[in-house]
Amino acid sequence: MMPCEQCLLYACKCRSNEGINSVSNPPTSDAIELRLTPTQKERYGRQTGLSLPSSLSLPLAQLKRLSGVAAKAGSESLPVSRSAVRQLLEPEPSGERGGGPFVVEVALTPRQKEQIERATGHCFASLRIVPDDVTVTYHETWDDATPLRVGRAIVIKPAGEPHEASAADLVVELPAGDGSGRGVFGTGRHPATQLSLVLLEEHVRPGDRVLDLGTGSGILAVAAARLGAGEVLALDIEAAAVDFAQETVSLNGLAGAVEVVRGGIGSAVAPYDVVAANIFPNVLAELAPSLAATVRHGGVLVTSGSVAARAEEVIGAVCAAGLGLEERRSQDGWVGMVFKKP
Ligand SMILES: C[S@@+](CC[C@H](N)C(=O)[O-])C[C@H]1O[C@@H](n2cnc3c(N)ncnc32)[C@H](O)[C@@H]1O
Structure with missing residues (x-):
């Protein structure tokens, strides 16, 4: 008999796949709901680059089992x-090349400690969260509609906003809307997007074939075309992003240069001179061999989307796939990198 993969107990009654992934589910009487404080959310955000919901709904049965395992382990x-829990029982170095999952500790408030102790009979000082287990969505608030200059010549301009462009400006227009951006990422305000734009500005050459994996609003794909790319493929797995990116491409009059397709890396036809991917580090690490395979020899992969603590995960995976790290840039705790294929 094997122990349950979820709670590591032999006499398991829990349903697998329950857990913190279910934080967005409505709380039930079988769960305890931990309201998170702004400080907890802010600290988690600083360490991971991700946001936690306002409360965590933790299934009671699973909580009891996990707390029992943790208490037994001291x-x-x-x-x-x-x-x-696996990371706790079999600790591996985190955040280093080839290390185990990235873990974040969130200190509990006295009230949360009491809630957990009442529910489990055990007292804990903090929660141990593996951010990759938490269901995350890429989302930005589209509330700033002023033109923004990024790098040497790129100007991000919400449609309809006045901007007096100089002859050297490379203007990327983004669809104006109701301010929600329809849940799509890529306003140009986020440091991860800005790092990608700056690195693309330095590496895209006239006539290049460029792949933008995880195009979101289409901002990087349009910027690549403005920088002179001869052919750009913009891929995204989310339908809303594909619709939005298509609108961005039309708005910029680039339908002939930029193709937007719903799909993942498997939809790309190698080789590309430049591949850009602003996606979370666990996804980049997993896709590293495929990303490396889409870059031509002598071409580059531009990655973004990692906070500093997680950059090594991406570096380890991409270098193991045969590319060499050429450059690493930071902005507000985020890291953008350029890898070259020999
Ligand atoms: C952080 S946003 C980047 C948007 C835009 N490229 C930018 O730089 O602002 C990441 C995007 O990648 C998409 N995505 C996530 N995983 C993906 C995958 N495996 N293949 C393709 N797209 C993916 C998401 O849907 C999301 O739109």
């Missing part, structure tokens, strides 16, 4: 998912 930190 831990003051309560792991809230399968990989977090």
Whole structure:
């Protein structure tokens, strides 16, 4: 008999796949709801680049099992998912090349400690969260509609906003809307997008074939075309992003140069001179061999989307796939990198 993969107990009654992934589910009487403070959310955001919801709904049965395992291991930190408990029992160096999952500890407030102790009979000082277990969405607030200059010549301009462009300006227009951006990422305000834009400005050459994996609003794909790319493929797995990016491409009059397709890396036809991917580090690490395969020899992969603590995960995976790290840039705690294929 094998122990349950989720709670590591033999006498398991929990349903697998429950856990912190279910934080967005409505709380039930079988769960305890931990309201998170702004400080907790802010600290988690600083360490991971991701946002936590306002409250975590933790299934009671699973919580009891995980707390039992943690208490037995003498831990003051309560792991809230399968990989977090595994990481606790079999610790591996985190954040280093080839290390285990990236774990973040969130200190509990006195009230939260009391809630957990009442529910489990065990006292903990913090929660142990593996950010990759938390369901995350790429989302930006589209509330700033002023033109923005990024790098030497790129200007991000919401449609309809006045901007007196100089002859050297490379203007990327983004669709104006109701301010929600329809849940799509890519306003140009985020440091991860800005790092990508600046690195593309330095590496895209006239006539290049460019792949933009995870195009979101289409901002990088349009910027690449403005920088002179001869052919750009913009891919995204989300339908809303594909619709939005198509609108961006039309707005900029680039339908002949930029193709927008719904799909992942498998939809790309190699080789590309430049591949850009502003996506979370766990996804980049997983896709590293495919990303490397789409870059031509002598071409570059531009990655973004990692906070500093997670850059090594991406570097390890991409270098293991045969590319060499050429450059690393930081902005507000985010890291953009350029890898070259020999
Ligand atoms: C952080 S946003 C980047 C948007 C834009 N490129 C930018 O730089 O602002 C990441 C985008 O990648 C998409 N995405 C995530 N995983 C993906 C995958 N495996 N293949 C293609 N797109 C993916 C998401 O839907 C999201 O639109």
